[in-house]
Amino acid sequence: MSSKRQTNSAGLRRDIELLEVLGKYEVEHKSGLGVIRIAEMAGREKTQVSRALATLAEQGLVDRDPNTMFYRLGWRLYALSAQTFEAHLTSVAAPYLRRLAELAQETTHLCVLRHDEVLTLSTAAPAHGFRAVWEGLTSPAPSTSAGRVLLCEWDETSLAAKWTPEALASVMGQRIFKSTEELSDELKKVRQQGFSVVDEEFEIGVVGCSAPIRDASGRIVAAINIGAPKARLESKLDQAARLTRKVANELSQTLYSPS
Amino acid sequence: MSSKRQTNSAGLRRDIELLEVLGKYEVEHKSGLGVIRIAEMAGREKTQVSRALATLAEQGLVDRDPNTMFYRLGWRLYALSAQTFEAHLTSVAAPYLRRLAELAQETTHLCVLRHDEVLTLSTAAPAHGFRAVWEGLTSPAPSTSAGRVLLCEWDETSLAAKWTPEALASVMGQRIFKSTEELSDELKKVRQQGFSVVDEEFEIGVVGCSAPIRDASGRIVAAINIGAPKARLESKLDQAARLTRKVANELSQTLYSPS
Numbered sequence: 001m002s003s004k005r006q007t008n009s010a011g012l013r014r015d016i017e018l019l020e021v022l023g024k025y026e027v028e029h030k031s032g033l034g035v036i037r038i039a040e041m042a043g044r045e046k047t048q049v050s051r052a053l054a055t056l057a058e059q060g061l062v063d064r065d066p067n068t069m070f071y072r073l074g075w076r077l078y079a080l081s082a083q084t085f086e087a088h089l090t091s092v093a094a095p096y097l098r099r100l101a102e103l104a105q106e107t108t109h110l111c112v113l114r115h116d117e118v119l120t121l122s123t124a125a126p127a128h129g130f131r132a133v134w135e136g137l138t139s140p141a142p143s144t145s146a147g148r149v150l151l152c153e154w155d156e157t158s159l160a161a162k163w164t165p166e167a168l169a170s171v172m173g174q175r176i177f178k179s180t181e182e183l184s185d186e187l188k189k190v191r192q193q194g195f196s197v198v199d200e201e202f203e204i205g206v207v208g209c210s211a212p213i214r215d216a217s218g219r220i221v222a223a224i225n226i227g228a229p230k231a232r233l234e235s236k237l238d239q240a241a242r243l244t245r246k247v248a249n250e251l252s253q254t255l256y257s258p259s
Numbered sequence: 260m261s262s263k264r265q266t267n268s269a270g271l272r273r274d275i276e277l278l279e280v281l282g283k284y285e286v287e288h289k290s291g292l293g294v295i296r297i298a299e300m301a302g303r304e305k306t307q308v309s310r311a312l313a314t315l316a317e318q319g320l321v322d323r324d325p326n327t328m329f330y331r332l333g334w335r336l337y338a339l340s341a342q343t344f345e346a347h348l349t350s351v352a353a354p355y356l357r358r359l360a361e362l363a364q365e366t367t368h369l370c371v372l373r374h375d376e377v378l379t380l381s382t383a384a385p386a387h388g389f390r391a392v393w394e395g396l397t398s399p400a401p402s403t404s405a406g407r408v409l410l411c412e413w414d415e416t417s418l419a420a421k422w423t424p425e426a427l428a429s430v431m432g433q434r435i436f437k438s439t440e441e442l443s444d445e446l447k448k449v450r451q452q453g454f455s456v457v458d459e460e461f462e463i464g465v466v467g468c469s470a471p472i473r474d475a476s477g478r479i480v481a482a483i484n485i486g487a488p489k490a491r492l493e494s495k496l497d498q499a500a501r502l503t504r505k506v507a508n509e510l511s512q513t514l515y516s517p518s
Contacts, residue, residue, distance in 0.1 A: 009310060
């Protein structure tokens, strides 16, 4: 019985990992994959993978192109995702992101922390509507301004457990924060300011700023971010950070005020 | 071996159905559900459901609220959905939907056909940015103008197989199309016009119009729709339909022209 349980959970986990394989691939290629290649990438046997994909296709979690017979991520993921908290947040935040993009004349992002990584939910660019570059992708929390906002109220114990010097080195190389204390000091500053700035710490040539979105109890649930080429934004970075904080505060009030 | 296969697929199918249960519930309540209620709604045993939810939570397909211990749909659905064809279509279509909403001064929708139902991918409203009312929800194809656009190039055999008089009656009551032929005649008209209009056939007091979005080979892959109160739009419905057709044609060219 105990062994049967493990088999079932392990099976479900492996089948869900097929979605990850398709997701990673599609980011780069936007087409689809054949069963043989999917099995290779997942390190599994072809007939097993074929059977799992058929079941996932029945449920609409993957789609199969009738011409190429290639699989890709399916429409039901899109339909289900519309019912998530993340979709609700994205929908309410959209006009605020667009307004900030117009005011700052820079690209803005809505970000949340998931499994210790920063997930970008949506993006707005001035005068172009949406740009999808980062949507659905993750980046390491300590190296981005949004991540520092999302970590800034973690207690010392959680910080020390997760962001050991080894963990910091693995996500950021030699660039910054050689110890948990250095990260913790930076997060204290972020908490006091109500915003965070980074200067080429996430990517060479890029600066950014972020501010927190809070729920009704004051807990930080998301961040609004501006990222831009250093040459363009550096001199106005502090001003952009204050503007971001203002728009984030307004969004917090809209999201969680009783209506 | 054959029995083991069936067990695995059936298990995966049942576990995916838990996502459907959560999705349906969240549409109405926007909070989450406890294990006991989820097991009741799925008609399954509590310990089995608890185990499946734990695995789904590990993978981020469901999230568990640390305070209430209730489950809801998870962040990874949102992250994966950003890599789907549907998300790509939504992103490219967004400025077109917004422009049509401003031109017509009515709410516009982007719709696709999935499992014989019309799925609304996104919505734009004049001067308000996004409205999320219909996003991720489905409606019966023959009763909406978007559905008729999406069905209008089905061959007679497929139409007759799916839209029997019984199937038509079950989705539309007594209102319209008592036979497949009546539906087929309407679809011929839609094909000739390049747009579709409905007058209270989907909902009393509501009129609407839709036009097709085509891929590079000319196949219909989506529809743009306007829906509005009859009192406001009825006199301008034909004009709105032609405007929708124009914007849909422009979107088709952007989506599929080699760049």
